[in-house]
Structures are given as C-alpha cells and as structure tokens.
Amino acid sequence: MPNKKIHITYMLKDTFFLYSQKILPQTLLSRLVGKLANCQQHHIKETLIKLAIKRFQINLDDALLQNIRDYKSFNDFFTRKLKPESRPINHDSKAIISPADGKITQAAKIDLGRVIQAKGKYFTVDALTAKTHTTNYTDFAVIYLAPKDYHRVHMPIDGTLTRMSYIPGKLFSVNELTAQNIDNLFAKNERLICYFDTDIGEIAVIFVGAMLVAGIETVWHKMVAPNYYNSIQHFDYQGQNIHFRKGDEIGLFNFGSTIITLFPENKIAFNDNLSEIKMGQKIAQIK
Known part of the structure; x- marks a missing residue:
C-alpha cells in the first residue's frame, strides 16, 4: 500500500508539472527570472547562489572563480567559466x-x-x-x-x-x-x-x-x-x-x-x- 501511495503522489506531481507549463505565462516568467538572475545586489545574488549550490549539488572545484563573492550576479555564477585544464x-x-x-x-x-x-x-x-x-x-x-x-x-x-x-x-x-x-x-x-x-x-x-x-x-x-x-x-x-x-x-x-x-x-x-x-x-x- 505505501508503494502505491508514493506512485500515485508522483503521478499527481508529474501531471501538475505538465499542466502548469501549459497555463503559466512562460515568456513573462522567463524574463522576470532573467531580471532577478542579473541582480547585482550583494545579499540577493549570494543567497541565490547558495540556494542553487545546495539544491542542485553544484561543484565549484572546476570553476575559475571559487569564491561566490567574486561573481557579479547569479547569472554570472550560472554561466561561470571553468579552469582550462578541467575540460581537455x-x-x-x-x-x-x-x-x-x-x-x-x-x-x-x-x-x-x-x-x-x-x-x-x-x-x-x-x-x-x-x-x-x-x-x-x-x-x-x-x-x-x-x-x-x-x-x-x-x-x-x-x-x-x-x-x-x-x-x-x-x-x-x-x-x-x-x-x-x-x-x-x-x-x-x-x-x-x-x-x-x-x-x-x-x-x-x-x-x-x-x-x-x-x-x-x-x-x-x-x-x-x-x-x-x-x-x-x-x-x-x-x-x-x-x-x-x-x-x-x-x-x-x-x-x-x-x-x-x-x-x-x-x-x-x-x-x-x-x-x-x-x-x-x-x-x-x-x-
């Protein structure tokens, strides 16, 4: 029974995710995210970076800049350059x-x-x-x-x-x-x-x-x-x-x-x- 409940829960989540994409204002949301991602306010950009590192398990070992304070914005972090030797x-x-x-x-x-x-x-x-x-x-x-x-x-x-x-x-x-x-x-x-x-x-x-x-x-x-x-x-x-x-x-x-x-x-x-x-x-x- 527990496995069946978990399966139904995942099905409902998947259905909601697919449906929400069809009704949400895709372009508006993307542009708003773009503005937030380009924000250079110290507290906002570092909070976003820390959340992303934790949520997506991002490894900065290969990054050219490893201190998050060195990134101008969340976007700057997300499009970070890597050490040349990390991608032969x-x-x-x-x-x-x-x-x-x-x-x-x-x-x-x-x-x-x-x-x-x-x-x-x-x-x-x-x-x-x-x-x-x-x-x-x-x-x-x-x-x-x-x-x-x-x-x-x-x-x-x-x-x-x-x-x-x-x-x-x-x-x-x-x-x-x-x-x-x-x-x-x-x-x-x-x-x-x-x-x-x-x-x-x-x-x-x-x-x-x-x-x-x-x-x-x-x-x-x-x-x-x-x-x-x-x-x-x-x-x-x-x-x-x-x-x-x-x-x-x-x-x-x-x-x-x-x-x-x-x-x-x-x-x-x-x-x-x-x-x-x-x-x-x-x-x-x-x-």
Whole structure:
C-alpha cells in the first residue's frame, strides 16, 4: 500500500508539472527570472547562489572563480567559466567532441527526416529548423544541460559560421518528463540555429530555449533570446570569416536547456553507450 501511495503522489506531481507549463505565462516568467538572475545586489545574488549550490549539488572545484563573492550576479555564477585544464579537448582529427556538459538523451540516425524525441515520439528536421537548412542531415545528438552543468557551448569540430536563424516559440521545460509527454517539444520551443561549414560539410548547432531560461547568447551576436523577435530572423555571415577551432566557445545558456547537433549525410559514427558527458570528450568518429 505505501508503494502505491508514493506512485500515485508522483503521478499527481508529474501531471501538475505538465499542466502548469501549459497555463503559466512562460515568456513573462522567463524574463522576470532573467531580471532577478542579473541582480547585482550583494545579499540577493549570494543567497541565490547558495540556494542553487545546495539544491542542485553544484561543484565549484572546476570553476575559475571559487569564491561566490567574486561573481557579479547569479547569472554570472550560472554561466561561470571553468579552469582550462578541467575540460581537455580531444584533438584527434577524426574525433567529434561534445559541445557541452550534460546528458546525451539521443544520438542516432535521422529516419526519413524524423528525429527521435523520446520513446514513441518524433519531430521532423523541417519542423525543427523551420526549413532553414540546406543540407541532408542523417545523424543527430540531443544533449540536456541540467542546472548543475557547465552552461557554455563549444564547437564540436573546426568550422566557419555561415548563417544563423532565430525561431520564436514556446518555452516548455526540456527535461525527460516533458520530452516524453509533449509532442514535437523541440520543434515547438524557441530555438537558435547556428550553421557552420566544416570539412565534413554543413553542421548545425541548435540552442533550444526552455522554461525559465533567461537568455541565449552567442560570442558573435551576444544576447539573442528569449523571445526578443516575434518572427523568424535570419542572419547571414557569409564572407565574414568567423572561424572556430574545435573546442572554442560559441555561446551560452543563462540557465539549463538543450543543445541539438545535426550532421551531414553519413559522415560520422557515434560512440556506443553515450550518456553523461563533459564538453571536449569524444562522442563520434568521422568516417
């Protein structure tokens, strides 16, 4: 009987969490969180940092700044830089590295233009990119960044930025529970798609917005999201020679979210048994 009660309690919590996301003002909440996260008042920012460290079991051993007083705001803490030696880059010329810390929830083939979201749920590449892609992608990886993770995003392979598309959308949570229950989740949420020309062809690195994500930034554009545009926006960088080496930082999340990477036709093979990963570690091999 106790186990049955616990199961029912969890079911009710899950149902409430999913329902609340549909009725809450997602954008307003995210912007309010953004303002609070950027507050530089000494007591507020340190209280928030201490709560986050305790709640999410955040380890500061790898952080460049280990004294919380040295952070200008909670956001400054959440997007903290790490000691360079804490994330060694796999420099094997055939290695594709993880662009972020997190959990690889999917790393697989794209089947007839469909991408796996969770068991029994799919979305299409066309829906994900709003048909802004020009390449036939056949492989993808989805990396979920939990609040405890390092929140900066890096290049998985040497490449030159060619264009970027911002697609406005919802701000559902991107955790496992939501992915299993909200159809077309990643194609519904706000997202920023960065296209790069590489030795294996065009790849896409996609920043997916989420509930309470206070912003998505890139090193070349700075703040892009959340919901600062009401329609799809395209940015052309052809001829600007914005080049990145494997492991170079390209952007960040101002809270946890998801990175999706798309790779061109039959150019890579993913490692087996991918799960928890650190930025810089090998996730795939160039064929």
